[in-house]
Amino acid sequence: MANTEKEKELLERLKNGVIQYDEDSVKEAAQEVLDVGMDPNEAIFDGLVSGMEEVGRLFETQEYFVPELLMCADALYVGLDILKPHVTKMDMGVRGSVVIGTVEGDVHDIGKNIVKMMFDVAGFTVYDLGRDVPLDKFIEEQIKTDSDLVCLSAMMTTTMVGMQKIIDKLKAKNPNVKIMIGGAPVSREIADKWGADGYAADANNALKEAISMVSALKRMRDESRQQTK
Amino acid sequence: MSINTMNSRERVLKLFRDEKVDRVPCFSGMGNVTTEGLKSLGYKFAAVHLDAKMMAQSAASTYKLFGFECGVVPFDLCVEAEALGARINVYAHSEDLLYPTIKEKVIHNEAEMEISVPEDIAERGRVPLVQEAISIMKQEIGGEAAVGTYVLGPFTLAGQIMELNDLLKLSFKKPDKVGRLLDVLTGAIIKIAKSYEAAGADYITVREMGATSDVLSPRVFKNLILPYLGKIFSELKGSTVLHICGKTNDIALFMKESGAKAISVDQKNDLAETRKKLGNEALIFGNYDPYNTLVTGDEEKIRSAVRKCIDDGASAVWPGCDIWPTVPPENMKTMMDEINKYGG
Structure with missing residues (x-):
């Protein structure tokens, strides 16, 4: 797919618009993407997402903090809302659906929303249960939607503990479901101990984790299909 | 042989007065009610937030059962927001340990940010209930253990009464507007904290966890939030602690400059580095992990965590956050045993 000079310029504007949380600039560039007939999928991944990747780096090196991250996310969504309706196929090599929410007792949803954004751009179907979600609601929703992935978020130590119960119940009902937990108090140690398949202390590594989990799931299915042959 | 020559109250009070103590105190400025304590009283967690006597007894039980050197009320983070008009959820239906949360905010959009604080803010919501709980606790354990309470810092309180997202x-786009709100909230916090001092609290912790460097840059902390924290600490006459969790090494100096008598940091802080930066005289409380160490850790993990706090230079061995109530009794005992052995 050869990029014309114009396409390169648009990708650059989308990327920088996200990094500089410039919603107007993203809006204009996204509209031009459609006008010139450029592949919107490419604009999302090589423009908006690569901007967000840079934001992730700025966040990691503490040049950006949460307010900047939120403003960048707003700019990304401006572009995504324009481009996504025109995407015919999401070509990330994965398909999946995810149930996501903040556990009961916790009303903090910023981390959850950042993770949700990353699923949105990756083309997942996202069932967002919101915040302060009763434990059983996660289980009901997973069964109802047959989602591959359940993401639980908790911002405080005092609410994180509730996640263990959900993990146990989900795994009992459906051993194949992948569970990802996230939030400031969460650690690798806790994820391992409670039997979660992945964890994200912040939004940065959440998408990578999510994709590798769904890939693993696909591999498992392929293998079991081969065995039954 | 015991190294203790003071009771817990004397020890904690002397610490705040910069006097010599017989050993490093082991207490907290945040919630430390335990399931074991609730069980000994026959109380459900959901019920103790709404009754002064039950709140006081529950808080005192951690001292009574384990010798943890304080009693602290309340247990949730909604008291000030409720007094300002927010509606809360105490999860009365739940058998689980759920802390009350805000159900309905006070400010719903940017246009509603110009609020004023009622004169009688310290008579509203559950503020009088907390005052009463402090007085009851004072009678129950006040001769032997320190009686503590806490308020939220202005930025964290702002996050309780409006969408944190907004x-x-x-605070980035319109810092002046946020500053005006913080100023108003600072007035409310001072009134409420003073009423707790009048009720007999030995020390007050200001919990400003919303301003952690995990969320906000040290620059924004210094420019936007620190001035209001300074105002609070200059108004309070008694012993004060400023608590911020998460990453705090880059703002530790500002925390001290706020005028708080002591600063409190959690396990993400490199306490040895903070001690070096703030010097030998500063009161620094911290910083064991109240869940991964105290609740789920084994004996050796707990003992070494206590020793590490002391070796790193903590003035008091103190948790990074509320102690999660299901802490096993033997773990509390192990911690207190280690402080008695190693704290001198």
Whole structure:
């Protein structure tokens, strides 16, 4: 797919618009993407997402903090809302659906929303249960939607503990479901101990984790299909 | 042989007065009610937030059962927001340990940010209930253990009464507007904290966890939030602690400059580095992990965590956050045993 000079310029504007949380600039560039007939999928991944990747780096090196991250996310969504309706196929090599929410007792949803954004751009179907979600609601929703992935978020130590119960119940009902937990108090140690398949202390590594989990799931299915042959 | 020559109250009070103590105190400025304590009283967690006597007895039980050197009320983070008009959820239906949360905010959009604080803010919501709980606790254990309470810092309180999402973005886009709100909230916090001092609290912790460097840059902390924290600490006459969790090494100096008598940091802080930066005289409380160490850790993990706090230079061995109530009794005992052995 050869990029014309114009396409390169648009990708650059989308990327920088996200990094500089410039919603107007993203809006204009996204509209031009459609006008010139450029592949919107490419604009999302090589423009908006690569901007967000840079934001992730700025966040990691503490040049950006949460307010900047939120403003960048707003700019990304401006572009995504324009481009996504025109995407015919999401070509990330994965398909999946995810149930996501903040556990009961916790009303903090910023981390959850950042993770949700990353699923949105990756083309997942996202069932967002919101915040302060009763434990059983996660289980009901997973069964109802047959989602591959359940993401639980908790911002405080005092609410994180509730996640263990959900993990146990989900795994009992459906051993194949992948569970990802996230939030400031969460650690690798806790994820391992409670039997979660992945964890994200912040939004940065959440998408990578999510994709590798769904890939693993696909591999498992392929293998079991081969065995039954 | 015991190294203790003071009771817990004397020890904690002397610490705040910069006097010599017989050993490093082991207490907290945040919630430390335990399931074991609730069980000994026959109380459900959901019920103790709404009754002064039950609240006081529950808080005192951690001292009574384990010798943890304080009693602290309340247990949730909604008291000030409720007094300002927010509606809360105490999860009365739940058998689980759920802390009350805000159900309905006070400010719903940017246009509603110009609020004023009622004169009688310290008579509203559950503020009088907490005052009463402090007085009851004072009678129950006040001769032997320190009686503590806490209020939220202005930025964290702002995050309770409006969408945190909006607050964070506005603190970047419109810092003046956020500053005016913080100023108003600072007035409310001072009134409420003074009423707790009058009720007999030995020390007050200001919990400003919303301003952690995990969320906000040290620059924004210094420019936007620190001035209001300074105002609070200059108004309070008694012993004070400023607590911020998460990453705090880059703002530890500002925390001290706020005028708080002591600063409190959690396990993400490199306490040895903070001690070096703030010097030998500063009171630094911290910083064991109240869940991964105290609740789920084994004996050796707990003992070494206590020793590490002391070796790193903590003035008091103190948790990074509320102690999660299901802490096993033997773990509390192990911690207190180690402080008695190693704290001198």
